[in-house]
Amino acid sequence: MAKEECILSAKDVEIQFSLRGRRLTAIRKCSLDLYEGETLAIVGESGSGKSVFTKAFVGMLDSNGSITNGSIMYDGVDISKYKTEKEWLRIRGKKIAMVMQDPMTSLNPLKKIGVQIQESIELHQGLKGEEAKAEAIEMLKKVGIPDPEHRFNQYPHEFSGGMRQRVVIAIAVACKPQILICDEPTTALDVTIQAQILDLIRNLQRELKMTIIYITHDLGVVANVADRVAVMYAGQIVEYGLVNEIFYDAWHPYTWALLSSLPQLGVKGEELPSIEGTPPNLFNVIKGDAFAPRNKQALAIDFAKEPPFFSISETHKAKTWYLDPRSPKIEQPETIRRMRERLRKRG
Amino acid sequence: MAEKEKLIEVKNLKVSFGTGKNEFVAVQDVNFDIYKGETFSLVGESGSGKTTIGRTILRINPASDGEIYFKGQKINGKISKELDKEVIRKCQMIFQDPMASLNERAKVDYIVSEGLINHHLYKNEAEREEKVQRALREVGLLPEFASRFPHEFSGGQRQRIGIARALVMEPEFIVADEPISALDVSIRAQVLNLLNHLKINRDLTYLFISHDLSVVRFISDRIAVIHKGRIVELAESEELFLHPLHPYTKALLSAVPQPDPEMEKQKKLFVYNPSIHDYSVDKPVWEEILEGHFIYGNQKELDQYRQELKKA
Numbered sequence: 001m002a003k004e005e006c007i008l009s010a011k012d013v014e015i016q017f018s019l020r021g022r023r024l025t026a027i028r029k030c031s032l033d034l035y036e037g038e039t040l041a042i043v044g045e046s047g048s049g050k051s052v053f054t055k056a057f058v059g060m061l062d063s064n065g066s067i068t069n070g071s072i073m074y075d076g077v078d079i080s081k082y083k084t085e086k087e088w089l090r091i092r093g094k095k096i097a098m099v100m101q102d103p104m105t106s107l108n109p110l111k112k113i114g115v116q117i118q119e120s121i122e123l124h125q126g127l128k129g130e131e132a133k134a135e136a137i138e139m140l141k142k143v144g145i146p147d148p149e150h151r152f153n154q155y156p157h158e159f160s161g162g163m164r165q166r167v168v169i170a171i172a173v174a175c176k177p178q179i180l181i182c183d184e185p186t187t188a189l190d191v192t193i194q195a196q197i198l199d200l201i202r203n204l205q206r207e208l209k210m211t212i213i214y215i216t217h218d219l220g221v222v223a224n225v226a227d228r229v230a231v232m233y234a235g236q237i238v239e240y241g242l243v244n245e246i247f248y249d250a251w252h253p254y255t256w257a258l259l260s261s262l263p264q265l266g267v268k269g270e271e272l273p274s275i276e277g278t279p280p281n282l283f284n285v286i287k288g289d290a291f292a293p294r295n296k297q298a299l300a301i302d303f304a305k306e307p308p309f310f311s312i313s314e315t316h317k318a319k320t321w322y323l324d325p326r327s328p329k330i331e332q333p334e335t336i337r338r339m340r341e342r343l344r345k346r347g
Numbered sequence: 348m349a350e351k352e353k354l355i356e357v358k359n360l361k362v363s364f365g366t367g368k369n370e371f372v373a374v375q376d377v378n379f380d381i382y383k384g385e386t387f388s389l390v391g392e393s394g395s396g397k398t399t400i401g402r403t404i405l406r407i408n409p410a411s412d413g414e415i416y417f418k419g420q421k422i423n424g425k426i427s428k429e430l431d432k433e434v435i436r437k438c439q440m441i442f443q444d445p446m447a448s449l450n451e452r453a454k455v456d457y458i459v460s461e462g463l464i465n466h467h468l469y470k471n472e473a474e475r476e477e478k479v480q481r482a483l484r485e486v487g488l489l490p491e492f493a494s495r496f497p498h499e500f501s502g503g504q505r506q507r508i509g510i511a512r513a514l515v516m517e518p519e520f521i522v523a524d525e526p527i528s529a530l531d532v533s534i535r536a537q538v539l540n541l542l543n544h545l546k547i548n549r550d551l552t553y554l555f556i557s558h559d560l561s562v563v564r565f566i567s568d569r570i571a572v573i574h575k576g577r578i579v580e581l582a583e584s585e586e587l588f589l590h591p592l593h594p595y596t597k598a599l600l601s602a603v604p605q606p607d608p609e610m611e612k613q614k615k616l617f618v619y620n621p622s623i624h625d626y627s628v629d630k631p632v633w634e635e636i637l638e639g640h641f642i643y644g645n646q647k648e649l650d651q652y653r654q655e656l657k658k659a
Binding site: 045046190191192194195198199217218219220221222223224226243244247257258259261262263264265266268271272273274275276278339342343346 | 393501532533536543561565598602605607618
């Protein structure tokens with residue numbers, strides 16, 4: 001993995017929003033490297049900042065929010081310094097595209113879907129009229145919509161949820177972007193449709209050689225699609241690593257809590273370990289490890305000093321004092337050990 | 348199993364909307380029993396009619412055909428006023444979206460006690476307050492919360508208010524319609540634990556409606572899989588996961604992503620194609636293929652399923 005080329009590198013990014021005269025720090029010094037051709041999944045509960053962080057890559061932060069610190073290097077340029085819409089349009093949609101959660105709201109209900117795809121092609125690829133239309137029909141075919149010539153002239157309400165999400169994907173990949181950001185692309189869909197959409201994205205990735213960032217809270221989806229996983233909590237990445245390292249050998253207490261609370265991994269008749277309390281208020285300055293107040297096994301230092309990243313392997317790092325050689329020995333929870341056990345049994 | 352008391356019996360239920368040419372049959376030929384003290388789950392995709400069945404049992408949607416019994420008494424169609432009241436009180440519902448199911452303009456106190464007020468289930472103001480506070484405590488909320496409005500709460504807390512609203516009526520049967528799918532991952536476990544806890548302490552019986560088979564496995568005793576308004580397979584939950592027989596059940600099981608990367612890599616996706624069933628000559632039946640394991644199919648398919656079971 002390490003040999004592969006890093007195509008986007010965010011360093012110490014801090015994003016603040018001003019709300020009613022107060023400042024909220026949504027992203028607190030967050031760093032992330034994205035390697036060419038990989039699928040990276042960002043997981044975390046709502047409010048952890050996973051959407052905000054990736055929206056910053058395409059300049060789609062709400063108007064009261066801004067990047068106040070750090071850099072985002074893409075193609076040799078620091079895009080976090082971009083100010084005008086004109087600058088962003090060079091990248092957004094063309095190089096980095098985004099698929100949103102809800103296909104009901106991301107399409108224009110008053111326009112034929114064909115026209116909406118054509119628009120994106122005309123804007124970014126410079127094709128005109130018939131040529132663009134032919135390309136749009138080609139895209140519809142590519143995302144698996146049957147009878148594309150006919151469907152081209154239909155409106156979004158004539159499509160089912162899954163088909164609509166296919167259209168949204170067609171618009172996003174119409175310009176062959178280098179990076180595709182999928183923000184909860186299947187949350188609003190049925191499970192059987194979800195499986196098909198995940199497959200579709202995987203096939204398109206192979207065909208168009210895209211790099212994909214998935215934002216999701218569904219660890220099942222993560223296990224299905226990701227090469228690498230980053231776990232976010234309270235505006236920071238707290239652990240990242242290859243997908244197997246996160247699922248079978250996690251080290252951050254928040255990752256433990258997330259995995260252990262899954263009913264799929266629970267034992268029937270036993271209480272599911274749950275995460276008590278609520279995430280910290282991001283208006284306040286957070287001292288120490290942000291997860292410490294909800295962590296029953298928190299160490300004294302967790303409340304006093306923010307932990308640095310400790311390496312577990314070359315690709316796997318976690319931001320927790322548990323990994324400091326001076327810390328008392330703490331065992332991984334039973335769920336993690338059970339997962340590893342199951343893996344070993346399967347061979 | 349036989350000596351268990353049947354709390355709910357559903358026989359040949361059919362629910363349709365519209366009449367004549369516009370008739371749309373949402374649910375048909377549905378048969379199942381729910382035993383006292385169990386968690387019975389209905390699993391299916393959106394539009395499969397799972398919520399409709401739940402609502403029909405609670406008399407929100409009228410049944411077009413068939414019968415529903417609650418403790419041996421028929422509760423669909425025309426029934427006496429007293430029985431109607433009893434059903435409303437004893438059978439409660441928990442809804443999917445805690446953001447939409449609470450009255451934004453009412454205080455928690457009123458939301459929780461609305462049922463009590465409608466049914467005059469308290470002697471005086473003090474008793475009503477006492478009941479509300481007890482319900483709130485039981486779902487893990489502070490009694491002070493009664494004077495607040497729903498917008499002051501997080502999603503998980505709101506769902507607890509929804510549960511308290513059902514509990515205050517002292518129900519015996521609760522229809523939980525996707526109670527955790529709108530919640531954040533970290534809160535789901537809390538609400539599932541709470542539901543399990545209440546089931547034991549309050550002697551409740553649940554009809555759990557969900558689209559997620561993996562969640563359902565954790566909490567239910569028996570599972571029915573529903574497709575296009577028809578129950579295609581019904582079994583005890585471990586049995587269903589060990590020996591899924593109907594192709595739709597297999598498709599559904601394979602579609603749910605498991606939080607286990609190595610398993611996901613080896614997974615084969617089954618796609619269900621309803622046209623494999625040829626029911627033109629050989630008519631399908633609802634058959635108990637093993638004790639407690641029901642399946643919908645014609646004779647030829649049933650033979651095939653029996654073969655599969657033997658191999659397993």
